[in-house]
Amino acid sequence: xxxxxxxxSGKGGTGKTTSTLALGMALADEYDVTVVDADTGMANLLxxxxxxxxxxxxxxxxxxxxxPVEAATYERFGMSVVPCGTSLxxxxxxxxxxxxxxxxxxxxxxxxxxxxxxxxxxxxxAVLPIVLADRVVVVLQPTIPAVSxxxxxxxxxxxxxxxxxxxxxxxxxxxVTNAAEKADRYFEGxxxxxVPESDAxxxxxxxxxxxxxxxxxxxxxxxxxxxxxxxAPRDGDEDAVAERFRTAVIPDPP
Numbered sequence: 001x002x003x004x005x006x007x008x009s010g011k012g013g014t015g016k017t018t019s020t021l022a023l024g025m026a027l028a029d030e031y032d033v034t035v036v037d038a039d040t041g042m043a044n045l046l047x048x049x050x051x052x053x054x055x056x057x058x059x060x061x062x063x064x065x066x067x068p069v070e071a072a073t074y075e076r077f078g079m080s081v082v083p084c085g086t087s088l089x090x091x092x093x094x095x096x097x098x099x100x101x102x103x104x105x106x107x108x109x110x111x112x113x114x115x116x117x118x119x120x121x122x123x124x125x126a127v128l129p130i131v132l133a134d135r136v137v138v139v140l141q142p143t144i145p146a147v148s149x150x151x152x153x154x155x156x157x158x159x160x161x162x163x164x165x166x167x168x169x170x171x172x173x174x175x176v177t178n179a180a181e182k183a184d185r186y187f188e189g190x191x192x193x194x195v196p197e198s199d200a201x202x203x204x205x206x207x208x209x210x211x212x213x214x215x216x217x218x219x220x221x222x223x224x225x226x227x228x229x230x231x232a233p234r235d236g237d238e239d240a241v242a243e244r245f246r247t248a249v250i251p252d253p254p
Contacts, residue, residue, distance in 0.1 A: 002110055002237075003235075004112075005231070007023065007115065007139060011146060016116060016119065023228050024079045033079045034081075036115050036116065040084050041118060042118065043083065046083035062102070099128055099132075101245075107241045108238050131157075134241070136153065138153055140170065164188035165192070171197045194223060
Protein backbone atom coordinates (compact mmCIF):
# COMPACT_ATOMS: atom_id res chain seq x y z
CA UNK A 1 0.00 0.00 0.00
CA UNK A 2 1.01 3.63 -0.37
CA UNK A 3 -0.67 7.00 -0.10
CA UNK A 4 0.95 10.38 -0.62
CA UNK A 5 -0.03 13.36 1.51
CA UNK A 6 1.08 16.94 0.86
CA UNK A 7 1.25 19.05 4.00
CA UNK A 8 0.56 22.59 2.80
CA SER A 9 -0.51 25.97 4.07
CA GLY A 10 -0.36 28.70 1.44
CA LYS A 11 1.68 30.95 3.74
CA GLY A 12 4.77 30.75 5.91
CA GLY A 13 4.92 30.55 9.68
CA THR A 14 2.04 28.15 10.24
CA GLY A 15 4.23 25.31 11.51
CA LYS A 16 3.99 23.18 8.40
CA THR A 17 7.34 21.41 8.84
CA THR A 18 6.68 20.75 12.53
CA SER A 19 3.32 19.30 11.50
CA THR A 20 4.83 17.11 8.77
CA LEU A 21 7.33 15.46 11.09
CA ALA A 22 4.81 15.15 13.93
CA LEU A 23 2.30 13.42 11.68
CA GLY A 24 5.08 11.22 10.33
CA MET A 25 6.21 10.07 13.75
CA ALA A 26 2.63 9.42 14.86
CA LEU A 27 1.85 7.41 11.73
CA ALA A 28 5.14 5.50 12.01
CA ASP A 29 3.72 3.61 15.00
CA GLU A 30 1.63 1.69 12.47
CA TYR A 31 2.98 2.38 8.98
CA ASP A 32 6.23 2.57 7.09
CA VAL A 33 6.57 6.35 6.65
CA THR A 34 8.75 8.41 4.33
CA VAL A 35 8.96 12.19 4.81
CA VAL A 36 10.23 14.33 1.92
CA ASP A 37 11.19 17.99 2.13
CA ALA A 38 9.65 19.14 -1.14
CA ASP A 39 10.28 22.81 -0.29
CA THR A 40 13.36 22.99 -2.49
CA GLY A 41 13.67 26.76 -2.21
CA MET A 42 13.22 27.38 1.53
CA ALA A 43 14.04 24.02 3.06
CA ASN A 44 14.25 23.66 6.84
CA LEU A 45 13.13 20.11 7.56
CA LEU A 46 16.79 19.08 7.91
CA UNK A 47 17.11 21.33 10.97
CA UNK A 48 14.00 19.86 12.58
CA UNK A 49 15.22 16.29 11.99
CA UNK A 50 18.84 16.67 13.13
CA UNK A 51 20.18 16.35 9.57
CA UNK A 52 21.87 19.73 9.14
CA UNK A 53 25.30 18.17 8.59
CA UNK A 54 24.44 15.50 6.01
CA UNK A 55 26.38 15.58 2.75
CA UNK A 56 23.69 14.43 0.31
CA UNK A 57 20.24 16.02 0.10
CA UNK A 58 17.34 16.11 -2.35
CA UNK A 59 19.07 18.94 -4.21
CA UNK A 60 21.79 16.46 -5.19
CA UNK A 61 19.12 14.14 -6.58
CA UNK A 62 17.34 16.80 -8.64
CA UNK A 63 20.27 17.74 -10.88
CA UNK A 64 21.19 16.08 -14.16
CA UNK A 65 23.27 13.00 -13.44
CA UNK A 66 22.57 13.47 -9.75
CA UNK A 67 22.71 11.11 -6.80
CA PRO A 68 20.18 8.28 -6.41
CA VAL A 69 17.36 9.17 -4.06
CA GLU A 70 18.41 6.45 -1.61
CA ALA A 71 21.66 8.38 -1.04
CA ALA A 72 19.59 11.29 0.29
CA THR A 73 17.35 9.10 2.48
CA TYR A 74 18.12 8.83 6.18
CA GLU A 75 16.54 6.73 8.90
CA ARG A 76 15.53 9.02 11.74
CA PHE A 77 12.98 8.73 14.55
CA GLY A 78 11.35 5.63 13.06
CA MET A 79 10.90 7.22 9.63
CA SER A 80 12.75 7.54 6.35
CA VAL A 81 13.57 11.23 5.92
CA VAL A 82 14.64 12.88 2.66
CA PRO A 83 15.88 16.40 3.49
CA CYS A 84 16.54 19.21 1.06
CA GLY A 85 19.55 21.51 1.27
CA THR A 86 19.62 25.24 1.89
CA SER A 87 22.08 26.38 -0.78
CA LEU A 88 20.69 28.94 -3.22
CA UNK A 89 23.06 27.72 -5.92
CA UNK A 90 21.86 24.14 -5.44
CA UNK A 91 18.24 25.28 -5.62
CA UNK A 92 18.90 27.10 -8.89
CA UNK A 93 20.57 23.99 -10.34
CA UNK A 94 17.79 21.61 -9.28
CA UNK A 95 15.15 20.60 -11.82
CA UNK A 96 11.74 20.33 -10.11
CA UNK A 97 10.54 17.96 -12.81
CA UNK A 98 12.99 15.35 -11.46
CA UNK A 99 11.02 15.36 -8.22
CA UNK A 100 8.39 13.23 -9.95
CA UNK A 101 10.81 10.36 -10.53
CA UNK A 102 12.32 10.64 -7.05
CA UNK A 103 8.94 10.50 -5.36
CA UNK A 104 7.87 7.64 -7.64
CA UNK A 105 10.89 5.64 -6.53
CA UNK A 106 10.17 6.32 -2.87
CA UNK A 107 6.53 5.32 -3.33
CA UNK A 108 7.58 1.81 -4.28
CA UNK A 109 9.00 1.14 -0.83
CA UNK A 110 6.78 2.82 1.77
CA UNK A 111 3.21 2.93 3.09
CA UNK A 112 2.83 6.67 3.64
CA UNK A 113 4.59 9.53 1.85
CA UNK A 114 4.46 12.94 3.50
CA UNK A 115 5.53 15.85 1.27
CA UNK A 116 6.47 18.97 3.21
CA UNK A 117 5.29 21.56 0.69
CA UNK A 118 6.50 25.11 -0.01
CA UNK A 119 4.76 27.90 1.84
CA UNK A 120 3.40 29.67 -1.24
CA UNK A 121 2.04 28.70 -4.65
CA UNK A 122 4.31 31.00 -6.64
CA UNK A 123 6.26 28.54 -8.81
CA UNK A 124 6.04 25.17 -10.52
CA UNK A 125 8.20 23.58 -7.84
CA ALA A 126 5.86 24.98 -5.20
CA VAL A 127 2.63 23.57 -6.62
CA LEU A 128 4.02 20.18 -7.66
CA PRO A 129 3.67 18.44 -4.24
CA ILE A 130 -0.01 19.41 -4.11
CA VAL A 131 -0.57 18.02 -7.60
CA LEU A 132 1.32 14.79 -6.84
CA ALA A 133 -0.48 14.09 -3.57
CA ASP A 134 -3.45 11.79 -3.19
CA ARG A 135 -4.65 14.02 -0.36
CA VAL A 136 -3.62 17.34 1.13
CA VAL A 137 -3.43 18.27 4.81
CA VAL A 138 -3.96 22.03 5.11
CA VAL A 139 -2.18 23.60 8.09
CA LEU A 140 -3.74 26.85 9.28
CA GLN A 141 -3.40 29.42 11.97
CA PRO A 142 -6.83 30.55 13.16
CA THR A 143 -6.67 33.91 11.39
CA ILE A 144 -8.55 35.28 8.39
CA PRO A 145 -5.41 35.65 6.18
CA ALA A 146 -4.26 32.10 6.99
CA VAL A 147 -7.69 30.63 6.26
CA SER A 148 -7.86 32.60 3.02
CA UNK A 149 -4.48 31.28 1.89
CA UNK A 150 -5.49 27.76 2.90
CA UNK A 151 -8.58 28.02 0.73
CA UNK A 152 -6.36 28.84 -2.26
CA UNK A 153 -4.41 25.64 -1.58
CA UNK A 154 -7.66 23.70 -1.44
CA UNK A 155 -8.96 25.21 -4.67
CA UNK A 156 -5.76 24.35 -6.49
CA UNK A 157 -5.60 20.82 -5.10
CA UNK A 158 -9.18 20.00 -6.02
CA UNK A 159 -8.75 21.43 -9.52
CA UNK A 160 -5.99 18.86 -10.15
CA UNK A 161 -7.76 15.91 -8.56
CA UNK A 162 -6.05 15.87 -5.16
CA UNK A 163 -8.46 15.40 -2.27
CA UNK A 164 -8.38 17.27 1.02
CA UNK A 165 -7.59 15.02 3.99
CA UNK A 166 -8.56 17.74 6.45
CA UNK A 167 -7.25 20.80 8.24
CA UNK A 168 -5.07 21.36 11.29
CA UNK A 169 -5.31 24.56 13.31
CA UNK A 170 -1.81 25.14 14.61
CA UNK A 171 -0.19 27.51 17.10
CA UNK A 172 -3.56 28.13 18.67
CA UNK A 173 -4.03 30.55 21.54
CA UNK A 174 -7.46 31.03 23.06
CA UNK A 175 -10.87 30.17 21.69
CA VAL A 176 -10.99 29.17 18.00
CA THR A 177 -14.68 28.31 17.82
CA ASN A 178 -15.42 30.96 15.21
CA ALA A 179 -12.47 30.00 13.03
CA ALA A 180 -13.30 26.30 13.38
CA GLU A 181 -16.87 26.95 12.26
CA LYS A 182 -15.60 28.78 9.17
CA ALA A 183 -13.18 25.96 8.39
CA ASP A 184 -15.97 23.42 8.71
CA ARG A 185 -18.08 25.47 6.32
CA TYR A 186 -15.49 26.13 3.62
CA PHE A 187 -12.96 23.30 3.71
CA GLU A 188 -13.35 19.78 2.43
CA GLY A 189 -12.47 17.15 5.00
CA UNK A 190 -12.65 17.36 8.80
CA UNK A 191 -10.80 19.52 11.29
CA UNK A 192 -8.19 16.93 12.26
CA UNK A 193 -6.86 18.67 15.37
CA UNK A 194 -6.33 21.95 17.16
CA VAL A 195 -2.68 22.23 18.19
CA PRO A 196 -1.91 24.71 20.98
CA GLU A 197 0.95 27.19 20.89
CA SER A 198 3.78 25.50 22.72
CA ASP A 199 7.26 26.31 24.00
CA ALA A 200 8.00 22.61 23.44
CA UNK A 201 7.83 23.13 19.66
CA UNK A 202 10.54 25.80 19.76
CA UNK A 203 12.65 23.72 22.11
CA UNK A 204 12.34 20.70 19.82
CA UNK A 205 13.56 22.64 16.80
CA UNK A 206 16.51 24.00 18.78
CA UNK A 207 17.37 20.44 19.76
CA UNK A 208 17.12 19.22 16.15
CA UNK A 209 14.35 16.78 17.02
CA UNK A 210 10.73 16.37 15.95
CA UNK A 211 8.21 17.42 18.57
CA UNK A 212 7.05 13.87 19.27
CA UNK A 213 10.63 12.82 20.03
CA UNK A 214 11.50 15.85 22.15
CA UNK A 215 8.25 16.32 24.09
CA UNK A 216 6.08 13.23 23.51
CA UNK A 217 3.78 13.97 26.44
CA UNK A 218 3.10 17.61 25.56
CA UNK A 219 -0.45 18.76 24.66
CA UNK A 220 0.79 19.68 21.18
CA UNK A 221 2.13 16.16 20.62
CA UNK A 222 -1.19 14.69 21.75
CA UNK A 223 -3.02 16.91 19.25
CA UNK A 224 -0.83 15.72 16.40
CA UNK A 225 -1.48 12.10 17.32
CA UNK A 226 -5.18 12.88 17.14
CA UNK A 227 -4.69 14.37 13.69
CA UNK A 228 -2.74 11.32 12.52
CA UNK A 229 -5.51 9.03 13.75
CA UNK A 230 -7.94 10.97 11.56
CA UNK A 231 -5.92 10.49 8.38
CA ALA A 232 -6.50 6.73 8.02
CA PRO A 233 -4.11 6.16 5.07
CA ARG A 234 -5.65 4.35 2.14
CA ASP A 235 -4.38 1.17 0.53
CA GLY A 236 -3.11 2.44 -2.81
CA ASP A 237 -1.32 0.29 -5.38
CA GLU A 238 2.40 1.09 -5.32
CA ASP A 239 2.96 0.62 -9.05
CA ALA A 240 -0.07 2.71 -10.03
CA VAL A 241 0.87 5.52 -7.65
CA ALA A 242 4.49 5.52 -8.83
CA GLU A 243 3.44 5.66 -12.47
CA ARG A 244 1.10 8.58 -11.73
CA PHE A 245 4.01 10.46 -10.18
CA ARG A 246 6.29 9.77 -13.14
CA THR A 247 3.73 11.03 -15.67
CA ALA A 248 2.33 13.97 -13.70
CA VAL A 249 2.13 17.25 -15.61
CA ILE A 250 3.73 20.15 -13.76
CA PRO A 251 1.19 22.97 -13.99
CA ASP A 252 1.86 26.67 -14.05
CA PRO A 253 1.32 28.34 -10.67
CA PRO A 254 -2.07 29.94 -10.03
